Amino acid sequence: MEEFAALIDALVYTRSRNEKLRLIAEYLRATPDPDRGWALAALSDGLDFPAVKSSTIRNLLKDRIDPVLWTLSRDFVGDTAETASLLWPAPEHPPSPPGVSETVELLGAMNRKSVLADLPRLLDRLDPSGRYALLKLATGGMRIGVSSRLAKTAFAQAFDVEIDDVEEYWHGLQPPFPELFAWAAHGEDPPDTENLPTFRPFMLAHPLDETVVDLADYAAEWKWDGIRVQLVRAGGGGDAQTRLYSRSGDDISATFPELLDVLPVNAVLDGELLVRGVHQGGEEGGAASFNALQQRLGRKTVSKKMLAEAPAFVRLYDVLILEGEDLRKLPWTERRARLESLIDRLPDSHFDLSKVVEARDFDHLGEIRGGSRDEAIEGLMLKRKDSPYIAGRRVGYWYKWKRDPLLVDCVLMYAQRGSGKRSSFYSDYTFGCWDGDPDQGAELLPVGKAYSGFTDEELKKLDRHVRQRTVNRFGPVRETDRSLVFEVAFDSVHESKRHKSGLAMRFPRIHRIRWDKPPHEADRIAALRALIQD
């Protein structure tokens, strides 16, 4: 357990993704089976020990130290497991610490009654770091900034195997994943996953930028503003399982349970997850804006109310595998034909098809793109008609052609330091627009915040500007003298109670820094408000 605890501690204090990968990979290489398998499970999907709850830990501690002192300590630390790890009255001569496998075995054997005697015995054998790792492991949520995908990537790195293969073999295997280690670490045959609902890496698109394509070779589709998902059903008869994956390969099935029993065939489908809501205008409606979808993201459980108010559906782009047949090598036109015939077999409550956009030529397509006012549309996708479905981003096959951003001129008001390698730079900017005529005493009201869109050179200049033009400090935030204008690009603007201006931008970024422009010539709130699309 000491090595695992040291790994957890090191991960807590590491912000760099590469360093996290290196730490986990090093641990996985150095640790024997099956300890490393349990550790990998804890770092990725988590382990479940129903007998150990946060309240169990709290009660054990309140039996051992004064409840008032417990509560004061817990409030200060802000985390039950950590507080308990620090406050546990350790015996003077602790027995030898358990290994990871022994710990998992003991935790797994506990029930709601025996936990009250068995968990203390385990805690007695560990130091504070070990107790922290144990309690985090036992209650499921590590919360140390390691996603499931990151843990799998570290596994691939540790044994020099392909992450796509790891993803493909992962699901359906049970911790401590002996088959996975046998394959990756010991060179044995890969696990058999044909009948398992595993994730297949997405095909991605390049930005179109200045490229012009011939519509004889490319088909156009709307690019919808939801989240890209893969819906997978696999397995025979009554054992069929359906899973929903995000673009990063994380399993988000639990967040959208309404999609788990509506797919009647075994298939791997690529599409955009949207929620139904108020029609936002345009011909292709039926989906609410991204704002509505955001309410449902990141939840582990979903209330009935939420399911009723914002039901999810998938707008299909592509089919990768259908009833056991791998279609990924076929040209897009053929996969599209299979998808169009498949859609008739799917319930329209949960599925529809992302329509192909017809245009006479490229210029005409540009006009259609310019005229799209549906809020659920982010732009266009251009797909070469003969393109196979290939993991990752390949030049020449797929392009994304986003709607032109909206632009306003705003004035820099506040700046905050960034994190990671930007931690010494003022790189997060809050900017505002005038609430009337600036020459008649109008004020600036904040309308958004951005931390991208500039080069490293520009960042240095901006950092200098902030330091020289500071008029006030509030902790990590500096208020500037409001002398610099940003041309801010954003995808859309909405009503919002978060800002005093009553407006919030989506995807704001610095488009140009207008060192030349006097601040009183920046835009007014009214101009920004006029850009709201309803």
Next chain:
Amino acid sequence: MAAPFSWIKPDPHGIYVEPADAWVDPSKPVALALVTHGHADHARGGHGETVATPETLAIMELRYRTGAEDDAGEIPHRAIPVEYGETIRLKGGVDATYIPAGHVLGSAQILLEHAGERIICTGDYKRRADPTCPPFEVTPCDIFITEATFGLPLFTHPPIADEMAKLLDRLAAHPDRCVLVGAYALGKAQRVIAELRAAGHVAPIYLHGAMEKMCRLYEEHGVELGELRLVSDAKKDDMRGQIVISPSSALNDRWSRRLPDPITAMASGWMRVRQRARQRNVELPLVISDHADWGELTRTIQEVNAQENWITHGREDALLRWCQLHQRRARALAMVGYEDEDD
């Protein structure tokens, strides 16, 4: 005859000693200040007369004369030195004795005696060994006025040798980087350097400019710190595999851009709590404090065994609760202006 202890009056701005018209560690300018130690929150400038140990007076003079510290204070109008163990007679029949507190160079508890009653103001203190100052002395008294910076049972400062080993191990593992240690410029920085020397680390240690004068002052008072160099005089490559010490405010500042890929460490008692370390972007937390931890606070209250304990600043709720549980009379004083963020 006056009521017991009516001659001492806790005030939000300090402890007022009425018959002597004197204040202990006042946070506003007064005619006569009794100062426990040189940290800016206890030793403010602008007083008419300041009574303190010679070391504390030297620290105050350095800070306020050189302008090295960002403080509004001035040089004391009249400085009155008192050695450890020495008693000074104030007006109104009050005797003040300065006793080692073990916090930083020159730090003292102040024992006040009047009409047969004894009151101790600890200022800040710790019970662990510190090569830069003499240890805390347990002294009997009627009222014990204690700090409570780390007054929660979760605070146990580990042996400093363990923290030094952590630091030196990390340094050895990354010969092409440096370890940047954030430490309070008065006390913590010099203690860390002295402990590194005690652990056998003889290489030059690089300093942020704000540390230099205080380190020299410590050396003048007999604390050996070995070879110290200024970051501003060094080339980036010279500092690879070396230790750099700066105030914690400079850890994530642009100042640190001149260092070779620094591993950010911080020496503070708060580093015991993971989230505190993460908030400061610290990669290597070193749990090192110049304040008493929970065990030291409660042990000291037991050993001093005063009739009454007054708690000046920190997490007084928990210490008050402990006193209640152990049938010891205690009260919390609402004091203003004592900062402890970087300790």
